[in-house]
Amino acid sequence: MTAEQIIFLLVAFFTLGSGFMVVTTRNLIHAALWLIATLFGVAVIFALLDAGFLAVVQVVVYIGAIAILFIFAVMLTRKDMRDQGPQMNRNWWFGALISVLTFGGLYFLLQGWNGLSKTAADIPSGFDAVGELGNALVSPNAYVLPFEVASVLLVAALVGAVYVAFNWK
Amino acid sequence: MVPLSWYLILAAALFSVGLFGALSRRNAVAILLGIELMLNAVNINLAAFWRYGNVTNMAGQVFAIIVFAVAAAEVAVGLALVISVYRQRNTVIADDIDMMKF
Amino acid sequence: MRAGGFVATEILIWLIPLPPALAFFLIVLFTNKNKTLSHTIAVGAALLSWLGSMIVFVRALSIEHLGEHPFESSINWLPTGDTWFRIGVLVDPLTAVTLFFVAWTVLMIFIYSVGYHNFGQPEGDHDHKGLPPHGATVEDHGHKHAHAVPSVEPMYSRFFAFIGLFAFGMYVLVVSDNLLTLFVGWEIMGLCSYLLIGFWYAKESARDAAVKAFLTTRVGDVFMLLGIVYLYSVTGTLSFREIFAEDVLHTLATVPSSFLGFSAAGLIGLLLFMGTIGKSAQFPLHVWLPDAMEGPTPVSAMIHAATMVSAGVYAVIRMFPLISLDEKTMAIVAFIGAFTALFAATIAVAQNDIKRVLAYSTISQLGYMIAALGIGAYVAAAFHLITHAFFKALLFLGSGSVIHGMEHGVLHTGNHHVDPQNMFNMGGLRNKMPITFWTFLIGGFALSGFPLVTAGFWSKDEILADAFGHGHWWVFGTLAIAAFLTAFYTMRQITLTFLGEPRTKEAEHAQETPWTMTLPLVVLSVFAIGFGWFGIPEHFPALGGLFPNWIHDFVGGTLTEHPEAVEFNWIPLLTSLVVALGGLFFGWAIYRNVQTPAEDKLQIPILKNKYYFDEAYDFLFVKPAYWLAETFIYKWMDKRVIDGFLHIFDPLTNGLGAFIRNYFDLPVINRFFGDGSADVTYWFGGKLRVVQTGRIQQYLMFALVVFIVVGAALYFFVFAV
Numbered sequence: 001m002t003a004e005q006i007i008f009l010l011v012a013f014f015t016l017g018s019g020f021m022v023v024t025t026r027n028l029i030h031a032a033l034w035l036i037a038t039l040f041g042v043a044v045i046f047a048l049l050d051a052g053f054l055a056v057v058q059v060v061v062y063i064g065a066i067a068i069l070f071i072f073a074v075m076l077t078r079k080d081m082r083d084q085g086p087q088m089n090r091n092w093w094f095g096a097l098i099s100v101l102t103f104g105g106l107y108f109l110l111q112g113w114n115g116l117s118k119t120a121a122d123i124p125s126g127f128d129a130v131g132e133l134g135n136a137l138v139s140p141n142a143y144v145l146p147f148e149v150a151s152v153l154l155v156a157a158l159v160g161a162v163y164v165a166f167n168w169k
Numbered sequence: 170m171v172p173l174s175w176y177l178i179l180a181a182a183l184f185s186v187g188l189f190g191a192l193s194r195r196n197a198v199a200i201l202l203g204i205e206l207m208l209n210a211v212n213i214n215l216a217a218f219w220r221y222g223n224v225t226n227m228a229g230q231v232f233a234i235i236v237f238a239v240a241a242a243e244v245a246v247g248l249a250l251v252i253s254v255y256r257q258r259n260t261v262i263a264d265d266i267d268m269m270k271f
Numbered sequence: 272m273r274a275g276g277f278v279a280t281e282i283l284i285w286l287i288p289l290p291p292a293l294a295f296f297l298i299v300l301f302t303n304k305n306k307t308l309s310h311t312i313a314v315g316a317a318l319l320s321w322l323g324s325m326i327v328f329v330r331a332l333s334i335e336h337l338g339e340h341p342f343e344s345s346i347n348w349l350p351t352g353d354t355w356f357r358i359g360v361l362v363d364p365l366t367a368v369t370l371f372f373v374a375w376t377v378l379m380i381f382i383y384s385v386g387y388h389n390f391g392q393p394e395g396d397h398d399h400k401g402l403p404p405h406g407a408t409v410e411d412h413g414h415k416h417a418h419a420v421p422s423v424e425p426m427y428s429r430f431f432a433f434i435g436l437f438a439f440g441m442y443v444l445v446v447s448d449n450l451l452t453l454f455v456g457w458e459i460m461g462l463c464s465y466l467l468i469g470f471w472y473a474k475e476s477a478r479d480a481a482v483k484a485f486l487t488t489r490v491g492d493v494f495m496l497l498g499i500v501y502l503y504s505v506t507g508t509l510s511f512r513e514i515f516a517e518d519v520l521h522t523l524a525t526v527p528s529s530f531l532g533f534s535a536a537g538l539i540g541l542l543l544f545m546g547t548i549g550k551s552a553q554f555p556l557h558v559w560l561p562d563a564m565e566g567p568t569p570v571s572a573m574i575h576a577a578t579m580v581s582a583g584v585y586a587v588i589r590m591f592p593l594i595s596l597d598e599k600t601m602a603i604v605a606f607i608g609a610f611t612a613l614f615a616a617t618i619a620v621a622q623n624d625i626k627r628v629l630a631y632s633t634i635s636q637l638g639y640m641i642a643a644l645g646i647g648a649y650v651a652a653a654f655h656l657i658t659h660a661f662f663k664a665l666l667f668l669g670s671g672s673v674i675h676g677m678e679h680g681v682l683h684t685g686n687h688h689v690d691p692q693n694m695f696n697m698g699g700l701r702n703k704m705p706i707t708f709w710t711f712l713i714g715g716f717a718l719s720g721f722p723l724v725t726a727g728f729w730s731k732d733e734i735l736a737d738a739f740g741h742g743h744w745w746v747f748g749t750l751a752i753a754a755f756l757t758a759f760y761t762m763r764q765i766t767l768t769f770l771g772e773p774r775t776k777e778a779e780h781a782q783e784t785p786w787t788m789t790l791p792l793v794v795l796s797v798f799a800i801g802f803g804w805f806g807i808p809e810h811f812p813a814l815g816g817l818f819p820n821w822i823h824d825f826v827g828g829t830l831t832e833h834p835e836a837v838e839f840n841w842i843p844l845l846t847s848l849v850v851a852l853g854g855l856f857f858g859w860a861i862y863r864n865v866q867t868p869a870e871d872k873l874q875i876p877i878l879k880n881k882y883y884f885d886e887a888y889d890f891l892f893v894k895p896a897y898w899l900a901e902t903f904i905y906k907w908m909d910k911r912v913i914d915g916f917l918h919i920f921d922p923l924t925n926g927l928g929a930f931i932r933n934y935f936d937l938p939v940i941n942r943f944f945g946d947g948s949a950d951v952t953y954w955f956g957g958k959l960r961v962v963q964t965g966r967i968q969q970y971l972m973f974a975l976v977v978f979i980v981v982g983a984a985l986y987f988f989v990f991a992v
């Protein structure tokens with residue numbers, strides 16, 4: 001077992017553990033904080049995968065913006081939710097069953113796939129992943145259209161969010 | 170070297186945890202938290218397949234970034250909806266928001 | 272792109288018709304509440320089109336042999352199988368001169384309308400939409416008593432919108448390079464003519480006149496459309512330049528049609544000419560034009576003197592190379608023209624309404640042009656078309672001015688029973704309305720062909736000279752008599768209207784009209800005199816050769832074979848001198864002392880009633896149509912025959928229906944299928960409604976369960992196999 005594998009296992013357990021806490025803890029503020037921990041774990045996973053740019057974006061965008069947004073939302077809506085009463089709905093056991101089934105199904109599918117034990121080739125020396133990513137995003141031969149569509153989507157979401165949450169009084 | 174399967178199983182597990190959250194939590198904000206977990210699991214998959222496939226093909230990373238954008242949009246609209254509903258019905262319990270019932 | 276400048280001429284030609292169309296839409300959609308804005312837009316649009324036309328005209332002048340190399344530009348329009356139907360614009364010498372007079376008259380009429388519809392006057396006391404304004408009462412500052420002034424037209428903006436659309440149609444017609452768009456412009460004008468004649472739609476006479484004009488011209492238009500279709504089926508093109516190509520004309524002249532031994536060219540020419548008969552009010556479809564005088568006077572001037580009826584003649588001149596291929600068609604054209612010229616002139620002699628005289632005079636003069644074309648006098652016809660447009664527009668606008676002045680008098684006296692259009696109520700107006708008088712005199716002399724100075728003399732003289740020179744004695748004689756009558760009734764009109772002493776109080780109180788009305792009169796009278804000087808024959812004694820015979824050289828260049836100028840001969844010249852001066856003299860001498868219609872010896876019933884044409888058409892077409900509809904179709908066919916049949920079927924179907932209803936519909940369809948299916952659905956719905964909790968998470972769970980089940984089933988039973 002190499003050092004890399006040990007690091008991976010540690011990070012994976014940390015990520016899964018905090019993810020579990022996100023969905024089970026009673027206090028929603030705590031849940032949001034656990035989410036930050038999970039996201040941070042995922043960022044480390046990205047780093048392990050040599051996707052440095054994704055790791056940075058994960059920290060900046062997810063933790064810096066989305067998670068903070070969650071905390072604000074929790075604060076704005078928790079007048080009557082003082083962590084009392086059940087946090088799960090009546091059918092939570094059914095949801096758990098479906099989740100386990102999903103995991104089982106996915107695991108079963110992975111078992112039957114022969115590319116599973118594949119190991120990664122070394123990244124060629126001098127390969128500029130971030131530069132390539134930037135090129136791919138704006139190149140007409142590659143992904144400029146999805147990129148532009150995503151930007152339109154963001155604008156639409158921005159306008160929609162303002163409209164929906166606006167206090168019409 | 171970490172084999173690909175480890176990443177995929179981690180992603181599957183994280184996805185299932187998120188799914189459980191989305192299906193079982195009462196609070197609408199908590200449902201959104203679960204969905205975030207699921208999206209992250211997807212991103213792990215995308216990054217892993219990029220790394221273990223042809224590194225010069227940037228599709229995996231590009232789509233991970235697009236998932237970021239979609240996640241940001243979804244959170245913005247989702248939380249706006251939650252706040253709007255909270256203002257009007259004074260609750261964020263998903264079970265109580267059953268205006269679509271027969 | 273030959274003649275340079277800031278806009279290429281071809282593009283400019285495309286743009287000429289647009290401003291009036293835009294004005295129409297702007298006024299209709301946005302500015303119809305605002306009178307000032309509406310007329311500003313309309314007059315501005317007319318001014319733009321005028322400017323474009325003048326630029327095109329000047330550029331056209333500077334081109335040598337414009338006839339062989341006209342300005343043209345066309346675009347693909349309709350795919351027709353594997354080729355394209357092309358539409359476009361064309362400016363050759365004929366179009367250039369037509370554009371010239373159309374642009375001037377249209378602009379003048381637009382300006383005139385501002386004054387005619389009393390812009391700037393108060394709203395009327397009892398004015399209704401659809402009726403002419405009745406006048407308004409205003410308090411005078413000096414005096415104690417109120418007094419009446421003309422009131423503004425209630426539908427002022429609408430009028431400008433309509434004449435804008437009309438101008439669009441005319442420009443489209445003129446610049447078209449093919450028969451189809453020409454026909455489109457033609458029909459747009461037909462519609463506008465209907466709308467404008469019926470402008471005061473609350474008057475029954477105006478409504479009837481509008482319908483009459485529309486339906487009568489429609490008769491001609493249908494034939495014209497047939498001609499266009501026939502032409503297209505023979506040649507496969509409607510573009511003028513392509514039709515007038517040597518080989519196409521040759522084909523047309525030699526292919527026989529199955530109708531009375533006409534060649535294809537002859538039949539097509541005849542059909543197209545029938546369109547002109549309707550549009551230019553030639554015998555026997557002339558009946559609509561006098562009635563069209565129900566419209567406002569600018570409309571009479573524009574539609575029924577300067578532009579629309581000219582369009583009919585323009586179309587014949589345009590198609591002249593085709594029509595002239597067949598002798599028989601030419602003979603028919605010449606006959607109709609000459610006959611109409613004389614026939615309408617005799618009616619005009621006995622009319623008392625100032626506008627009706629002009630209306631019959633228009634018919635008569637259009638007949639002149641048609642007759643000229645029929646004898647092959649191409650240039651003379653075009654020349655007379657232009658000069659006539661100027662002086663007839665001038666006369667109509669002048670008569671409108673007279674009527675306007677008389678209405679002033681009527682408002683002053685308050686006696687609304689006096690008809691301000693009847694010439695026997697006028698007299699002595701020369702002192703009250705000097706500008707109107709002098710310009711009307713110029714127009715009238717031009718119409719009569721007063722020697723040497725007026726445009727009408729030169730153009731009419733050229734027609735007579737052509738008829739004489741080519742040996743068409745009958746045409747020559749007929750036209751000479753018509754010319755005499757023309758001079759006679761024109762002078763009668765001038766004498767009754769302007770000379771002598773006022774015959775009524777209203778005439779005493781007539782007033783000169785505002786500058787917006789007199790300015791167009793002055794401008795048009797300049798053309799009514801000056802335009803003739805461009806067409807003086809070269810061999811004319813003394814004057815010939817002082818000016819080059821520009822009209823002949825320029826317009827004649829439109830044809831591939833340059834028409835020969837006829838040799839000078841004293842006989843037609845003397846004839847035209849005698850008839851013009853004689854007619855004028857007799858008109859003055861006889862009517863100088865006539866005071867009432869009773870003293871007028873020429874009020875013969877048959878002339879007064881226009882040879883009973885309206886009555887004849889009523890008897891021949893209208894009455895039978897009513898009889899057919901009412902007695903034959905309705906009372907006999909419908910009531911007896913058809914209803915009789917239906918009454919037989921009635922009990923039969925009734926019985927069958929009752930049977931089906933009682934033994935099939937009620938038990939099977941209603942009970943079993945209808946109610947049965949509803950019951951089943953209701954039961955299931957009741958059972959299934961509990962599933963719909965409205966809880967979003969529950970829905971998601973259901974969805975996922977289905978997804979997992981289906982996914983597993985697919986995996987195991989489809990992919991794994």
